[in-house]
Amino acid sequence: AQTVTQSQPEMSVQEAETVTLSCTYDTSESDYYLFWYKQPPSRQMILVIRQEAYKQQNATENRFSVNFQKAAKSFSLKISDSQLGDAAMYFCAYRSAYENFGNEKLTFGTGTRLTIIP
Amino acid sequence: DSGVTQTPKHLITATGQRVTLRCSPRSGDLSVYWYQQSLDQGLQFLIQYYNGEERAKGNILERFSAQQFPDLHSELNLSSLELGDSALYFCASSVATSRGTGYTFGSGTRLTVV
Numbered sequence: 743a744q745t746v747t748q749s750q751p752e753m754s755v756q757e758a759e760t761v762t763l764s765c766t767y768d769t770s771e772s773d774y775y776l777f778w779y780k781q782p783p784s785r786q787m788i789l790v791i792r793q794e795a796y797k798q799q800n801a802t803e804n805r806f807s808v809n810f811q812k813a814a815k816s817f818s819l820k821i822s823d824s825q826l827g828d829a830a831m832y833f834c835a836y837r838s839a840y841e842n843f844g845n846e847k848l849t850f851g852t853g854t855r856l857t858i859i860p
Numbered sequence: 861d862s863g864v865t866q867t868p869k870h871l872i873t874a875t876g877q878r879v880t881l882r883c884s885p886r887s888g889d890l891s892v893y894w895y896q897q898s899l900d901q902g903l904q905f906l907i908q909y910y911n912g913e914e915r916a917k918g919n920i921l922e923r924f925s926a927q928q929f930p931d932l933h934s935e936l937n938l939s940s941l942e943l944g945d946s947a948l949y950f951c952a953s954s955v956a957t958s959r960g961t962g963y964t965f966g967s968g969t970r971l972t973v974v
Contacts, residue, residue, distance in 0.1 A: 746902075777963075785948060786862070787903075787965035833902060846954065847893060847916055848963065850902040 744769045744836050748851035755824045756859050762809075763819045763854045765834030772796075773839035776810070776817045777848065782830040790832070793817065795839065821856075829858045863887065866951050866966035874974055878939040881969045885932055885953030889964070891915070892934040894926055897948040897968070909934055941973045 745768045755761035767776070778790040793801045793810050800808050805825075809818045821828055831853045838845040863886035873879055885892050890911045895903040905918035909928035920926075923941075928934040938945060951966045 748902075785968050785970075787950065787952075789963070845916075846891060847905045847908055847918070848903075848952075849905065850895075852902040 744771070744774075744838070744849050746834050746836050746849055746851035748834055748854050750854045751852070752855045752857070754857040754859055755821075757824055757826060759824055760820060760822045761824055761856065763821075763832050763834075763856065765817045765819070765851055767815050767817065767834070767836050769815070769836065769838075771838055771840065775837045775839055776808075777835040777837070778806070778808070778817075778819045779833045779835060779850075780828075780830045781833065781853070782827075787833075791819065824858050826858050826860065829856060831855050862964050862966065864951060864953050864964050864966035866949075866969050868969060869967065870970045870972075872972045872974060873941060875941055875943060877941050877973075878937065879941065879971065881936040881938070881949050881951075881971075883934045883936070883951030883953075883966060885934070885951075886964045889953035889955055890932065891954045892928055892932070893952045893954075893963075894920075894934070894936050895950040895952065897950060898944075899947070903950060906936070938971070943973050946971055946973045 747766045774795045776793045780788045780790050791803045805822045807820045833853045834851040835848040865884040867882045893908045894906040897903045906920040908916040926936045948968045950968045954963045
């Protein structure tokens with residue numbers, strides 16, 4: 743079974759600075775997807791960014807980018823120019839790419855609470 | 861509005877009681893997933909339904925059950941409730957072969973057992 747580990751329960755960053763959230767995962771599969779989700783105080787789960795394992799290029803979405811190291815099974819999220827609205831819980835998640843029966847679920851890490859300091 | 865509707869948003873009930881949580885998936889999505897998020901924890905996968913049939917099961921307690929109806933809405937039934945069942949319950953939907961895209965989450969149901 744796959745596992746996802748987020749070793750930083752809490753992080754803080756000054757507004758306008760850059761912060762990196764860590765995520766490692768364990769899998770024996772070679773094809774999969776990785777996600778970062780944001781959960782603000784509203785509790786809504788919001789997709790931040792998605793990475794396909796067979797793509798070498800790191801995904802980017804505006805101020806959000808990832809550092810995907812497949813061999814190291816590491817998937818960190820970098821937030822540039824941090825804004826007050828970035829304050830939230832951030833969850834890393836894994837999904838198998840093999841379209842076998844019942845493999846579509848997301849496996850989540852325990853989350854990192856990000857605080858933005860004005 | 862994400863397109864996934866969960867009702868009710870909040871629920872307070874006593875130990876030993878039974879409750880039903882409801883989820884309407886986004887239009888066109890055939891898969892429904894249920895997750896449990898206890899306080900300050902990650903989301904734990906409970907169960908998945910696809911087009912009316914159970915497709916995958918996680919660490920779902922025997923006191924919990926779910927189903928998906930012909931109109932594709934899903935219900936999660938929690939019985940003999942215990943204090944430890946207090947949590948946020950999320951529903952998400954997707955097309956089955958989404959190739960890793962298209963998961964849409966509802967806003968969750970906050971269950972408090974007293």
